Amino acid sequence: MTVQDFASMSIAELAQKLEKKELCSVEVTQNLLKAISVQDERIGSFLKVDEKGALAAAKSSDERRNSGSSLGVLDGIPLGLKDLISTEGLETTAASKILQGYIPPFDATVTAKLKSAGAVIIGKTNLDEFAMGSSNENSAFKVCRNPWDLSRTPGGSSGGSAASVAARFCYGTLGTDTGGSIRLPASFCGITGLKPTYGRVSRYGVVAFASSLDQVGPMTRDVESNALMLQAIAGHDSRDSTSINAEVPDYQAALGKNIAGLRIGIPKEYFSDGIRADVRAAVERAISVLEAGGAVIKEVSLPHTKYAVATYYIVATAEASSNLSRYDGVRYGPRLGEEQGLNQMYQQTRGQLFGPEVQRRIMLGTYVLSAGYYDAFYLRAQKVRRLFAEDFTNAFKEVDAIIGPTSPTPAFKIGENIDDPLAMYLNDIFTIGANLAGLPAMSLPCGLSDDKMPIGVQLIGGALDESTLFTVAHAIEKELSIKEVPFNPLSLGEGGVRVD
Ligand code: GLN
Numbered sequence: 313m314t315v316q317d318f319a320s321m322s323i324a325e326l327a328q329k330l331e332k333k334e335l336c337s338v339e340v341t342q343n344l345l346k347a348i349s350v351q352d353e354r355i356g357s358f359l360k361v362d363e364k365g366a367l368a369a370a371k372s373s374d375e376r377r378n379s380g381s382s383l384g385v386l387d388g389i390p391l392g393l394k395d396l397i398s399t400e401g402l403e404t405t406a407a408s409k410i411l412q413g414y415i416p417p418f419d420a421t422v423t424a425k426l427k428s429a430g431a432v433i434i435g436k437t438n439l440d441e442f443a444m445g446s447s448n449e450n451s452a453f454k455v456c457r458n459p460w461d462l463s464r465t466p467g468g469s470s471g472g473s474a475a476s477v478a479a480r481f482c483y484g485t486l487g488t489d490t491g492g493s494i495r496l497p498a499s500f501c502g503i504t505g506l507k508p509t510y511g512r513v514s515r516y517g518v519v520a521f522a523s524s525l526d527q528v529g530p531m532t533r534d535v536e537s538n539a540l541m542l543q544a545i546a547g548h549d550s551r552d553s554t555s556i557n558a559e560v561p562d563y564q565a566a567l568g569k570n571i572a573g574l575r576i577g578i579p580k581e582y583f584s585d586g587i588r589a590d591v592r593a594a595v596e597r598a599i600s601v602l603e604a605g606g607a608v609i610k611e612v613s614l615p616h617t618k619y620a621v622a623t624y625y626i627v628a629t630a631e632a633s634s635n636l637s638r639y640d641g642v643r644y645g646p647r648l649g650e651e652q653g654l655n656q657m658y659q660q661t662r663g664q665l666f667g668p669e670v671q672r673r674i675m676l677g678t679y680v681l682s683a684g685y686y687d688a689f690y691l692r693a694q695k696v697r698r699l700f701a702e703d704f705t706n707a708f709k710e711v712d713a714i715i716g717p718t719s720p721t722p723a724f725k726i727g728e729n730i731d732d733p734l735a736m737y738l739n740d741i742f743t744i745g746a747n748l749a750g751l752p753a754m755s756l757p758c759g760l761s762d763d764k765m766p767i768g769v770q771l772i773g774g775a776l777d778e779s780t781l782f783t784v785a786h787a788i789e790k791e792l793s794i795k796e797v798p799f800n801p802l803s804l805g806e807g808g809v810r811v812d
């Protein structure tokens with residue numbers, strides 16, 4: 313078996329090879345580390361690679377296996393974490409200069425859960441600063457490129473998480489999704505990303521952006537791997553007061569289930585004129601696959617969709633302005649202007665170490681919360697948010713899942729939208745609804761665009777019903793999974809990457 317063969321495996325396939333001792337975790341990890349060291353310079357998906365920690369974890373995993381005490385399917389599997397998920401002893405920056413050098417003294421619950429399942433944490437992936445963005449261009453440290461075409465963005469904010477999985481640097485990553493940050497990059501990079509129900513996965517130890525919207529979720533190359541990762545991280549956590557105390561079903565049991573009779577809703581608002589023809593055609597093919605499998609397709613309406621972007625950018629910035637007040641130069645990271653007194657210290661630290669998009673959001677958020685504007689903006693947005701939840705409640709009276717595009721276009725070029733925040737925000741139009749309503753939603757590949765870029769189809773489910781999403785996604789994947797890979801995995805030369 314060549315390195316290329318095992319780099320493209322799913323988590324379950326690799327787990328089997330490890331179990332049969334045809335491969336060991338150390339050799340897999342070593343090869344991935346080598347690939348990252350040679351290739352990631354061009355892609356920029358990792359902010360930090362933890363060679364030492366990864367090799368030590370891989371070694372322990374092999375030892376456990378050899379002594380017959382393997383921890384299960386994730387034992388020895390190399391995974392990555394978005395760099396706003398706390399890792400004990402390993403720098404966690406949220407891609408911001410204000411957290412540069414911050415080494416958390418504890419693991420986030422999701423990190424601890426993956427570690428106790430035996431996973432090998434290979435490194436921390438690139439993102440938009442504090443997860444604010446749709447292209448990864450807001451990272452304070454480096455650009456991340458789309459492995460399918462290096463002149464394009466991988467999407468954001470979990471761009472590095474998506475790119476590293478697409479580039480076969482690891483078998484899965486965790487991202488976070490506040491308004492689409494798992495699903496948009498998953499769709500741009502041709503992988504599968506799930507934002508679970510709000511509260512399904514603990515947010516303890518995850519750097520907060522907008523606490524009522526943030527959710528951690530798995531990003532993988534296939535649906536089964538995604539289910540395996542969710543299984544490992546889902547569940548109640550007493551350290552996150554918003555985490556839901558509900559039983560976690562067996563997600564693998566949802567795969568391969570018959571979809572006959574399942575009611576699938578097509579929101580008419582998601583097929584507006586703004587969606588590109590090749591995206592629409594690919595999503596329609598996914599719908600036909602479900603129809604051919606016996607699903608009942610129905611039109612539904614989510615009438616408030618047109619208010620999604622405006623509502624989200626009020627609620628999210630308001631919460632961000634409050635969450636980010638803790639970065640004051642006192643408690644975390646570097647401190648500037650100390651010798652000039654307290655006010656200067658705050659001003660210089662925050663003024664120089666937060667990037668322009670983060671500053672824009674703090675100002676917008678502070679404005680919508682300020683006396684005199686609170687009722688007109690923030691309170692109003694909260695009321696509209698309620699209407700979104702009602703739209704979905706009504707739709708889910710008639711259907712079991714909703715299907716539509718993840719984004720109106722495939723990955724755009726680096727630099728294309730960066731000077732126009734509004735154009736950038738509009739990429740989130742179809743993903744934001746699920747965050748505002750707290751519902752689970754996923755994106756998986758359903759074909760390639762006319763210019764050979766991946767296209768994602770989005771599925772939205774009822775609260776806590778990730779299982780139905782896995783069932784439907786698995787049925788689509790069986791027929792429409794993308795066979796092409798972005799470039800020859802682990803090729804150490806130029807590979808097939810297009811550089812325009
Ligand atoms: N693109 C959206 C934003 O910039 C969503 C980000 C996210 O989900 N973290 O806010």
